[in-house]
Amino acid sequence: MSGMSDVKARVTGAVDALEGRLRAVSREIFEHPEEKFAEVRASRLLADDLRAAGFEVEVGTAGLPTAIQAVHPAAAPGPTVAILGEYDALPELGHACGHNLIAAGALGAAALAVASVKRELPGRLLFLGTPAEEGGGGKVVMIDAGVFRGVDAAMMFHPASFTAVDHGSLAISEVRLEFHGVAAHASASPDQGVNALDAVIQTFNGINALRQHIRDGARIHGIITNGGAKPNIVPEYAAAEFYVRAAETAYRDELLGKLERCAKGAALAAGASFSMSEISPPYKAMRPNRALGAAFTRNLESLGWTFDTKDLPFGSTDMGDVSQAVPAIHAYVAICNRAIAFHSRDFVEASRSERGHRGMLAAAKAMAMTAVDVLTSPDLARAMQAEFRGE
Numbered sequence: 001m002s003g004m005s006d007v008k009a010r011v012t013g014a015v016d017a018l019e020g021r022l023r024a025v026s027r028e029i030f031e032h033p034e035e036k037f038a039e040v041r042a043s044r045l046l047a048d049d050l051r052a053a054g055f056e057v058e059v060g061t062a063g064l065p066t067a068i069q070a071v072h073p074a075a076a077p078g079p080t081v082a083i084l085g086e087y088d089a090l091p092e093l094g095h096a097c098g099h100n101l102i103a104a105g106a107l108g109a110a111a112l113a114v115a116s117v118k119r120e121l122p123g124r125l126l127f128l129g130t131p132a133e134e135g136g137g138g139k140v141v142m143i144d145a146g147v148f149r150g151v152d153a154a155m156m157f158h159p160a161s162f163t164a165v166d167h168g169s170l171a172i173s174e175v176r177l178e179f180h181g182v183a184a185h186a187s188a189s190p191d192q193g194v195n196a197l198d199a200v201i202q203t204f205n206g207i208n209a210l211r212q213h214i215r216d217g218a219r220i221h222g223i224i225t226n227g228g229a230k231p232n233i234v235p236e237y238a239a240a241e242f243y244v245r246a247a248e249t250a251y252r253d254e255l256l257g258k259l260e261r262c263a264k265g266a267a268l269a270a271g272a273s274f275s276m277s278e279i280s281p282p283y284k285a286m287r288p289n290r291a292l293g294a295a296f297t298r299n300l301e302s303l304g305w306t307f308d309t310k311d312l313p314f315g316s317t318d319m320g321d322v323s324q325a326v327p328a329i330h331a332y333v334a335i336c337n338r339a340i341a342f343h344s345r346d347f348v349e350a351s352r353s354e355r356g357h358r359g360m361l362a363a364a365k366a367m368a369m370t371a372v373d374v375l376t377s378p379d380l381a382r383a384m385q386a387e388f389r390g391e
C-alpha cells in the first residue's frame, strides 16, 4: 500500500478532476427540486453515476422508492465506511437547505474519489442515498430496515452559514392537531355551531403562555393548515401542524405532552373533539463522534479552512438517529455569510452560488480523506468505537 499522504493527495486530485461533473450534478438537482419521497430524478441521476463508477447499486432500499444503497465491489476485511447524500427540496422554496450540494459532495467523495483508490484499501465503501430529510425520516426507515448494520462510520456534510463538525442537533417531533366541531350559518344561527377554528386559536394561545416556562433552546412552532371554508360557515373542521424540539429526547417528549394538554383544553373550551397524530417519525438528537470529527477537522484544515464555534444555530436532522445507531458526523461547511438563515430565499441563492460549489468541493475532499483515515487507521476505528460505547 502506498503512503497515506499519497492516497489522500490522490483522492483530493480525483475530486478536482471531476469538478465539472459534480457541479453539473448539483445544478441539475437544484434546477429540478423534488420534495420528500418524490426525488425520482435526483436518485436516478446519482444511481447512474454510481453505476458508472463501478458500484453495485440498489434503488428502492428499505421500501423507499428513492433511497439508494450502493456498495463498492472492492471489499476486503476491514471497517465499513458509509457516505450519505440527501437530495430532497422544500415546498415553495425549492433547494433552500442546499441538499443539491449535499448530494453532489457525497457523490464526489464516495463514488468518484474514494472509489478511485478503493482497490488498494481494506474495508467496505458504501454510498447511501437518504430521501426525505425534510420531514419523512428516510434515514430512520433505513435504520429500522437494517441498512446501517455493520457500518463502522457514517458521515455527511451539510452546507451552512458556518463551518463546524462537533455541533449537535435538536430532537424533534412533528404532529398534526385536528379539531371537529359543528357547521352552522355564522350569522343566522351561530348558536348552533361549534367552532373548530376557535380550538386551534386557543391552542396557539395556550402554547404561547407555555413559552415562559420552557427551557432555553427548546422550540415549539406551528402553522394552521385548515381554518375553515368561508366566513359565513362556522368552521366544522380546523387543523394545525406543530414541531416540538429540544436538546434531549426526554424533554422533547415532555413538551409534546404539554402541547397535547394545551390542545385538549382548547378543544374542551370550544366543545370540539380533538385528535393528535404524527406527521413524520420523530428524530433523535445528534451525537457527533468526536474521534471521527477530529479526523474530518484535520482534513478540512489541511485544505486551508477554519472552524466557527460561537452562536451556532440548532436545527434537527434524521442524521441524529444515525449517530445514535453508529459512530457518525454531520459536518457543516460554510457557503454564505453568518447572517443568512437555512430555509430562506437567500439560502436558495447560496445553494447555487460559486461559493456554495467551492464549499461542496472542499467537503467532498475532506470526507474522502476522512474515509481513507477510517479504512486505514485501526487506531481511529478503535477510538470511534470506544467513544460510541461510552468507554
Ligand SMILES: [Zn+2]
Binding pocket: 097, 098, 099, 133, 158
Ligand atoms: Zn437540510
